[in-house]
Amino acid sequence: MGNNLLQGKKGIIFGALDDKSIATKVAERCVEEGATIILTNAPVAFRFGEIQKLAEKLNCEAIPADATSMEDLEDLFSKSMEILGGKVDFVLHSIGMSINVRKKKAYTDLKHDWMSKTFDVSAISFHKVMQTAYKMDAVNDWGSILALTYIAAQRTFPDYSEMAESKALLESFARSFGYHYGSRNNVRVNTISQSPTMTTAGSGIKGFSEFFGYADKMSPLGNAPAEACADYCIYMFSDLSRYITMQNLYHDGGFSNMGMNPSILGMDG
Numbered sequence: 001m002g003n004n005l006l007q008g009k010k011g012i013i014f015g016a017l018d019d020k021s022i023a024t025k026v027a028e029r030c031v032e033e034g035a036t037i038i039l040t041n042a043p044v045a046f047r048f049g050e051i052q053k054l055a056e057k058l059n060c061e062a063i064p065a066d067a068t069s070m071e072d073l074e075d076l077f078s079k080s081m082e083i084l085g086g087k088v089d090f091v092l093h094s095i096g097m098s099i100n101v102r103k104k105k106a107y108t109d110l111k112h113d114w115m116s117k118t119f120d121v122s123a124i125s126f127h128k129v130m131q132t133a134y135k136m137d138a139v140n141d142w143g144s145i146l147a148l149t150y151i152a153a154q155r156t157f158p159d160y161s162e163m164a165e166s167k168a169l170l171e172s173f174a175r176s177f178g179y180h181y182g183s184r185n186n187v188r189v190n191t192i193s194q195s196p197t198m199t200t201a202g203s204g205i206k207g208f209s210e211f212f213g214y215a216d217k218m219s220p221l222g223n224a225p226a227e228a229c230a231d232y233c234i235y236m237f238s239d240l241s242r243y244i245t246m247q248n249l250y251h252d253g254g255f256s257n258m259g260m261n262p263s264i265l266g267m268d269g
């Protein structure tokens, strides 16, 4: 049930891989709220067929684009504007990948060419998306650009490995580009720092299910589910949040402001 919060708005959603992906939940909620969207993902993700099924269900187009390729991104934005009949109002960057994490390399023994790839896919791609949109003037004034991030950018979570540095870089791009895009077009740029979530990217982290339980207990409201993250994205894409920019916004059930929770030590009640 929608409230038409995005009625008449158009957007591009990166990163819907399967039904667990945070981007899938965001895409579904955007359509429910009256938006017209384009789905996109890396060409390899199209081999699984899930994104095509989602596009069919949401009655929208899905366009393959490797978010590290400027050529693919230019093609994506020009096709999207053609299909949507004009500029977009919102963009979601929901992309993350680390070969070092996938191969379970220790943090003190990382392969640096893989690390460069991680930074390119997980963080620099955000700059590439924004630079492409900025140069093509593809986002309407007062539009909203969001990326998903994690608190390991600020605090140490050893198993998150080099993704921590990726997220620090990603959040910094939001602030820096937020200045330029805000000054020229009043376009706002923010990151949402989400609770651990059971997705393909999330469960690739060593000890993820134990950690998921720990974060859930530590947070007074419990971990924020992907569906609630989608609701927050809707608010951030809507006009209700039009003066919020260059922020890293925690969506984590209170986890980021906890020091210790007695329930973890079995001391509650």
Ligand SMILES: NC(=O)c1ccc[n+]([C@@H]2O[C@H](COP(=O)([O-])OP(=O)(O)OC[C@H]3O[C@@H](n4cnc5c(N)ncnc54)[C@H](O)[C@@H]3O)[C@@H](O)[C@H]2O)c1
Pocket: 014, 015, 016, 017, 018, 020, 021, 022, 023, 041, 042, 045, 065, 066, 067, 068, 093, 094, 095, 096, 097, 121, 148, 149, 150, 193, 194, 195, 196, 197, 198, 199, 200, 201, 202, 203
């Ligand atoms: N799952 C969690 O615990 C959690 C917590 C906080 C933040 N996040 C962030 O949320 C975002 C979405 O992740 P998710 O948990 O939904 O997992 P997911 O695996 O469903 O999504 C990651 C997406 O990145 C895409 N991708 C990888 N390489 C790409 C490329 N070169 N070009 C375009 N797309 C590419 C994948 O195809 C996939 O769709 C990521 O930025 C992730 O770091 C996840």
